[in-house]
Amino acid sequence: MLVFGEYGKQKKKDSDAMELLRKIWKEIMKMPREYILNGEEGKYSPRVLFVAAEMGNTEFLVEIISQCPDLMWTVNANKQTIFHVAVSHRHERIYNLLHEIGSMKDVITVYEDTEGNNILHLTGMEPKIYNGLHHLRGDVFKMQWELLWFKEVEAMVPFWYRQKKNKAGITPHELFSENHKKLASKVEKWMKQTATQCIVVAALIATIVFGVAFTIPGGYDQNSGFPTFIGKEIYIAFVISDAISLIFSATSILVFLSVLTSRYDEQDFLKSLSQKLVIGLATLFLSILTMLFAFSLSFFVLYHSTLIWVPIVISMVAVVPVILYAIFYRSLMDVYHSSYGYKYIFKPKQRLLYQNPKY
Template sequence: MKHDLWNIVETTTEPTTPAWSKKNALALFFIRESYGPAGFDLIEKISMAKIAWDTFAEKSKSSADPDSGMENGRFNQHVSLEKHIREGEWDAANQLISSSPDAMTAQISIFGSTALHIAIFEGHMNIVEELVKIMSEENLKIKDTDNFTVLGYCATVGNIQMAKCIIGKSRTLLSIGNGIFDLIPVVLALTYNPNRTEMARYLYSETPLEDLMPRNGINGAMFITRAIYSKALDMALDLLESYPELAIALDCNGRSPVEVLAGMSFAHRSGNRLVYWKQWIYNSICIPSAHDTNQIPISVQKSEMEKCSQARNIGSARGSVWNLLKFLEIDQIYELKLLHHQSKKLLLRMCQVLQGLKSQQLEKGKVIEAMIKAVKEGRVEFVTEILKACPDLAWCAEISSGRDLFKFAVLHRQDDVFRLLCRSPAKNPKFAMSDGDRNTILHIAAMFEPSARRNTVPGAAFLMQREVQWYKEVESIVPPSTLECTNTNGKRPQELFTESHKELVKEGEKWMKGTASSCTVVAALIVTIMFAAAITVPGGNKQETGLPTFLNEKVFMVFIISDALSLLSASTSLLMFLGILTSRYAEEDFLKSLPKKMIVGLSTLILSIATMMITFCASLSIILPGKSRVVIPIICLASVPVTLFTWMQFHLLIDMVISTYGSRIINKKARYGS
């Protein structure tokens, strides 16, 4: 009935439509699954669901069949019991259980679920309580065909009250594995409810820590990796304090906690780029000592934000400033910094474990993979702490490609990480070494990795500029002989750079010309308007002398000066953009020539727009003296679109200036041989 198949077993004829055949096959499958393997021989050769249904109906009316081992009416009884449990009808279900007590522990669904399994899944708390009362502790350990206990079901659905009810009857279920990996309930809770950790926290407070020991299987490693995924870093740290060796233990996916932590962007400050005002709030936040995750008793933990909401301290902010900060999403920023605080403590604890380990242990614990991943993604905090604990890891390399950390930092354009690595004694030897394809570090700098921080630069042209900057910087620190080295494809670094950046050069040219064309239109329009305004001054000219009528007014002088500045700056901007449109677009031009023209063009365009607004305001003041009630609203309304344009272009201008004149990618002290 649930799948709209009842008409199949009531039909008296055999339709021949494809739709009927499909429904007949589905109904036949359900009938076979419901009756179980014991009755398969009975309907093996039956092709119509109606005949199979009638066969079983007759069988249920007869006495017990010694061949199948099925009791009279057992099939119908299980179907009815499952229906009542799913619909929350305890009285009807209880009558069936009372008449046949074995039905309480029978696997009554097609997936082998018992009545209690079904009640948990459907969320019927009253039925769960009643069934737990009358079931023995041994019966509570019954698993379904997927190897899940009733407490495993509670962990997956996240119902704490049901879990408390079951644990009150049988605590041994906390230690029984579930599923194909034999995961205990506390691990299941983190696996199936990664965004809600309340169930996991409760089960962790009840579960014997011995169940999470490394020698007891993968549950310990699974718990820590899933806790990291779920941002429950305090629980991960608590378990790691008891069993430090879990830092390099592997979970069911073959990943260790240290490797998982390396890849979590939310856990590191470098993985969360904040706008300037959020960055100011972040820097001002002080995490109270109460948030020391070593001092938080897990057994009584609630959400970190609930537990410590009264302990927040942001510098000396008080009163209206505090309200303003709350308005500026301070709760989220506070939670982010708290997460970073916990992540650092977890990382430091892992580093203590790594100290003194042999290379085979580090490799087996996926520490090298963790370092490579952290370098690729720019997790400079992670790399810093790991190298402090194990300085020799600066020499590690990926087995498959032969590339070391220096090459990965260059390939993925991670300047902070590369500057850090350049402090290592491994710097000079690594600069002179090549990978499995005989690519030197300069060859790597010549390659274009599309995923390498595209969102940090304003447009394809400045991405190309960044690529040229990287190549030039790496070129300045490698041995001179590297410039002529060829890889397995016979390419020198400069040849490889030209080949790999062909498309980016085209994209950069298209972006630069498109931007210049748009700004040229605006600049030309301003030039036209300002020139016309200079000729037809407000108030006109005196007929006797030809001089402006309001020549001696102070506001008129403001009008003339701002008009002249706007005209000159717009003309300069127009010339710069025309220069961009007619420039060549070689690789070297993206380094300084084209960006400088774009910066000058945008700067003067913004200046011309600002002075044009001043000219407009001065003109209104001259034409409508003493009419401030009219002049001020008009000025405000007219300023909105111009201000929006200026603001958007100003951000682009700032990004361009930083990209062109910002700090060096590589520190001068990183020169080869220094």
């Protein structure tokens, strides 16, 4: 059977393979109900269901479940439903179908496979391939993705099953900690290296803008002791932008210091550390931006009356580093989406089951 997986939430046009699969399933639907539910072996449902769940083919599963809801209860040779298989391979769209079947999900989620693992145990096992979100980059995002899955499924499973042990005597949380120990170690190392490097950059910016605050363009009036251009609006803008750059860089240093001194518990990877990373990178970017703005304004202060084209050209060139930083340094956006965007994938706004059946 040919079953093609989906990429993320993108909707693909029906391929020739999908059309062939539909035709095959139409023929299966003409057979006795006993055959459809139990398959050729007389024990397990047709393998095509579980291949579809493994590959993440949500469209096909929605179509056949809409026709025959009893297929949700069938199990494979490992006594796993299609939802257990989807969780094992991290296909969130198939898993989200559980939100649409009402109280029946309380029965399906407590199914145990041949090893005594319930569906929460399966989230504790690190997948070989990170399906669903193919654009995950770096261990930090994988760790966060795994924690999101564990928390979501934990909320779905009845309370007394969250601490239930499998045949090996291991609880879901213990299984998660054991299987993600190496990944957590890699994330901790990456975060500490990133925080250290960013602290160096932020400290350098703070040193520069702090020195500029006392070596202002135009110097000081020898009689009054006040800056020469103190009455100019451009000079006021320069001073303010320089001060803002210093404040942002100091904030960035403090935030990254808190990252270095964190306990690095599992729960910290889900929210605390990622939020600190977002704030630290954002303030570092703003400190660079305001530093370049102050740099450009300093030329306007000196050449506002003559050679005005000089500060204009310099200001245009000063924009280039900011643009390049935004284009090539994607860590800020990656961390932001991982922290605030992915958590909504388990809250589908549109129902998929029993909507516009094709047969």
